[in-house]
Amino acid sequence: MLSYLDIMRNRVREQRTQRGLSQSEMAAALGVSRQTVISIESGRYLPSLPLAFTIARFFDLTVDKMFDPDDDEEAAR
Amino acid sequence: MMSFIRPRWRKPAGVLLAGAVFAAAWAIRGGPRWWLFVTLVALAALGRAFALYMWAEQDDDVGAIAGSRADERQKLVSLRSWALGGRFAMTAAFIGLTVAVALNASWWWPFLAILAVTGFGYLLGLSNYGIAQEEPGDPSGTGYQVQSPASS
Numbered sequence: 001m002l003s004y005l006d007i008m009r010n011r012v013r014e015q016r017t018q019r020g021l022s023q024s025e026m027a028a029a030l031g032v033s034r035q036t037v038i039s040i041e042s043g044r045y046l047p048s049l050p051l052a053f054t055i056a057r058f059f060d061l062t063v064d065k066m067f068d069p070d071d072d073e074e075a076a077r
Numbered sequence: 078m079m080s081f082i083r084p085r086w087r088k089p090a091g092v093l094l095a096g097a098v099f100a101a102a103w104a105i106r107g108g109p110r111w112w113l114f115v116t117l118v119a120l121a122a123l124g125r126a127f128a129l130y131m132w133a134e135q136d137d138d139v140g141a142i143a144g145s146r147a148d149e150r151q152k153l154v155s156l157r158s159w160a161l162g163g164r165f166a167m168t169a170a171f172i173g174l175t176v177a178v179a180l181n182a183s184w185w186w187p188f189l190a191i192l193a194v195t196g197f198g199y200l201l202g203l204s205n206y207g208i209a210q211e212e213p214g215d216p217s218g219t220g221y222q223v224q225s226p227a228s229s
Contacts, residue, residue, distance in 0.1 A: 032148040035138055045150050 010067045013041040015059045030054055084145035085133045089126035096122020167195045 016026050016037075023041075027034040032051065039045035040055075046067075047055065056063045082090050100118040103111055133144030141147045142155045170191035177185035 033138070033141055033151060034136070035141075036148050036150040039150060048149050051149060 007069045008043065008046055008067060009070050010040065010043070011061075012037070012055060012066065015061070015066070016041075019059075026058075030058060085130065087145040088133070088143055089129045092126045092129060093122055096125075163195055163198075167192060170195070 016023070021029075023037045024034050027037045030037070030051070031054075036045065036047075040047055049063075052063050052067055056066045059066065096118055100115045100122070103114040103118060129143050133140055133146075135143075138147075138151050138154055141151045147155060170188045174185055174188035174192065176182075177188060
């Protein structure tokens with residue numbers, strides 16, 4: 001059975017590198033640890049809804065633009 | 078409750094307090110060379126508190142948890158680790174109880190007490206964090222709030 005971690009993708013790394021931010025700078029801005037930013041970017045951790053909103057607002061995007069299910073996996077189900 | 082203590086000192090302070098209480102128990106117990114046991118307990122508590130204080134300096138998950146500055150993911154990691162520890166304790170208590178019963182030993186009751194306390198803690202957790210918060214008046218019949226374990 002697929003877990004959410006298997007099907008959820010995010011654009012955190014893409015958005016962060018576009019803005020020329022380091023993981024530490026982003027972590028400090030969001031009030032989380034650098035390790036948590038790394039885990040979110042690598043898809044090993046799904047942030048809570050409040051943190052997902054904070055991340056999306058940080059990048060001036062909506063939550064569904066930042067986090068969405070992998071279309072291929074969705075279609076395969 | 079411990080908010081008046083600086084985050085990095087909270088866990089070491091807890092260890093020192095527990096060590097002081099345990100050392101006091103040895104002192105009250107008395108007997109020959111009680112002071113030796115009190116000294117050993119005090120040294121162990123001081124060592125552990127110092128290790129936690131130094132651990133808290135590290136820039137990793139363990140350091141954040143030791144320094145009481147964990148974010149939501151690190152709190153979840155800590156929570157899961159405690160849950161695993163609880164399962165281990167419960168399994169060990171069950172094995173101990175089973176062995177004690179099989180041997181007709183008199184030391185079965187501490188294992189039963191551990192099982193009872195952990196079981197009660199689990200039920201209390203269900204009551205606090207989920208089941209009891211269902212609202213019967215919800216028209217959809219599905220909506221009840223469950224607090225995220227990471228936020229507690």
